[in-house]
Amino acid sequence: MTNPKVSKDxxxxxxxxxxxxxxxxxxxxxxxxxxxxxxxxxxxxSGYRKGYSTITALLxxxxxxxxxxxxxxxxxxxxxxxxxxxxxxHHDLLCAKLKYLGFxxxxxxxxxSYLTSRCHRVFVSFDxxxxxxDIVTGVPQGSVLGPLLFLIYLFxxxxxxxxxxxxxxxxDIQLYIHFPLKDFETYQNRLISDIENVILYCDxxxxxxxxxxxxxxxxxxQRFLTKLxxxxxxxxxxxxxxxxxxxNVNNLGVxxxxxxxxxxxxxxxxxxxxxxxxxxxxxxxxxxxxxxxxLVQALVMPHLDYASVLxxxxxxxxxLMLQRVQNSCVRFITGASRFEHxxxxxxxxxxxxxxxxxxxxxxxxxxKIINTGIPSYLFDKYQCTASxxxxxxxxxxxxxxxxxxxxxxxxxxxxxxxxxxWNELQLYNYMGKSLNVVKGIVEKYLVDN
Numbered sequence: 512m513t514n515p516k517v518s519k520d521x522x523x524x525x526x527x528x529x530x531x532x533x534x535x536x537x538x539x540x541x542x543x544x545x546x547x548x549x550x551x552x553x554x555x556x557s558g559y560r561k562g563y564s565t566i567t568a569l570l571x572x573x574x575x576x577x578x579x580x581x582x583x584x585x586x587x588x589x590x591x592x593x594x595x596x597x598x599x600x601h602h603d604l605l606c607a608k609l610k611y612l613g614f615x616x617x618x619x620x621x622x623x624s625y626l627t628s629r630c631h632r633v634f635v636s637f638d639x640x641x642x643x644x645d646i647v648t649g650v651p652q653g654s655v656l657g658p659l660l661f662l663i664y665l666f667x668x669x670x671x672x673x674x675x676x677x678x679x680x681x682x683d684i685q686l687y688i689h690f691p692l693k694d695f696e697t698y699q700n701r702l703i704s705d706i707e708n709v710i711l712y713c714d715x716x717x718x719x720x721x722x723x724x725x726x727x728x729x730x731x732x733q734r735f736l737t738k739l740x741x742x743x744x745x746x747x748x749x750x751x752x753x754x755x756x757x758x759n760v761n762n763l764g765v766x767x768x769x770x771x772x773x774x775x776x777x778x779x780x781x782x783x784x785x786x787x788x789x790x791x792x793x794x795x796x797x798x799x800x801x802x803x804x805x806l807v808q809a810l811v812m813p814h815l816d817y818a819s820v821l822x823x824x825x826x827x828x829x830x831l832m833l834q835r836v837q838n839s840c841v842r843f844i845t846g847a848s849r850f851e852h853x854x855x856x857x858x859x860x861x862x863x864x865x866x867x868x869x870x871x872x873x874x875x876x877x878x879k880i881i882n883t884g885i886p887s888y889l890f891d892k893y894q895c896t897a898s899x900x901x902x903x904x905x906x907x908x909x910x911x912x913x914x915x916x917x918x919x920x921x922x923x924x925x926x927x928x929x930x931x932x933w934n935e936l937q938l939y940n941y942m943g944k945s946l947n948v949v950k951g952i953v954e955k956y957l958v959d960n
């Protein structure tokens with residue numbers, strides 16, 4: 512947080528023993544293997560798991576919404592905010608859950624010893640330090656095992672959800688439910704019921720759900736949203752607190768607007784990139800071109816590439832907006848004037864334009880999903896053309912089915928576009944190859960075409 516003004520804005524990280532972290536890493540590997548072998552992880556939990564990320568969580572939500580749009584449905588999306596969740600883990604309850612999941616008594620006792628009898632203090636200088644205070648709840652901040660233990664602590668949260676679909680990234684919880692326009696009130700009541708169930712769950716687990724910071728949005732086509740605006744509908748009220756429906760929300764670093772047009776996200780990206788370039792241009796004459804290229808790749812391109820696989824349905828106008836920003840980056844690297852044709856400079860630098868970078872990102876993502884089967888909530892959507900069975904064998908050389916769809920929104924979804932890329936590039940011929948090999952094949956395809 513920038514310029515914290517109150518004490519609660521400071522989130523200290525524990526200073527832990529290096530050898531202790533080595534031991535934690537070994538324990539982490541064994542516990543993770545046990546949880547994977549027995550399928551004990553929460554299915555849609557994407558935090559701190561190999562092959563899962565914020566991107567896969569966002570893909571799950573966006574493609575489900577696009578499919579709902581294809582079925583003439585609207586979608587409620589609620590982003591729940593847990594306050595300092597990692598600091599509120601109840602030690603005895605966590606140990607009880609470890610026992611319930613099948614961990615041995617000796618393992619549970621080890622974790623109990625690991626969590627309890629800890630204390631901490633704030634040290635500024637020898638003359639300015641606080642008294643020692645016992646740590647009675649929470650997992651150690653900055654530890655290797657802390658995030659994994661938190662995932663175990665929340666493993667049974669989905670059991671309280673009766674109507675809503677969900678996606679979780681550690682303590683970020685997203686609830687969504689699709690509904691026809693005429694049944695707005697019915698499905699909103701179901702949504703409220705599930706949110707209240709989550710609040711009760713949090714109360715029993717020493718967690719605090721901050722309803723006042725919870726965000727809600729209704730997603731759908733402009734046509735149905737306009738009809739909804741003309742109706743008299745009740746507000747989303749949870750425990751006496753009104754949660755207003757917003758025109759856009761910040762979801763894991765990506766701005767979602769009501770129609771998934773990505774206009775607000777593109778505008779934010781342009782502002783960020785131009786701000787970075789403005790700072791870099793102050794030192795333009797002192798930085799050689801090779802260093803300028805490194806700076807752009809390190810400081811600018813991650814902003815443009817983050818979650819780019821979501822933007823398969825980006826409009827030509829928004830794509831042009833972002834492309835012009837990338838052009839500015841290339842002109843900064845090469846010193847080209849604004850009146851020169853920019854494409855030759857892309858070729859000389861060995862850079863791909865944004866549309867091709869997005870194509871590459873989608874191709875790599877679908878290969879990772881099919882090759883590893885992870886995450887399962889994305890892998891399970893794909894089916895082979897020659898069989899109704901799932902694509903579960905790595906040696907299978909089958910194309911993917913393209914489901915029937917009627918709207919352009921779903922046609923441009925990640926699921927359908929990635930399936931087409933898989934078939935077009937015949938990526939099934941490279942199953943088992945390393946990611947770098949596949950990436951090189953796709954890049955060659957893009958350059959040749």
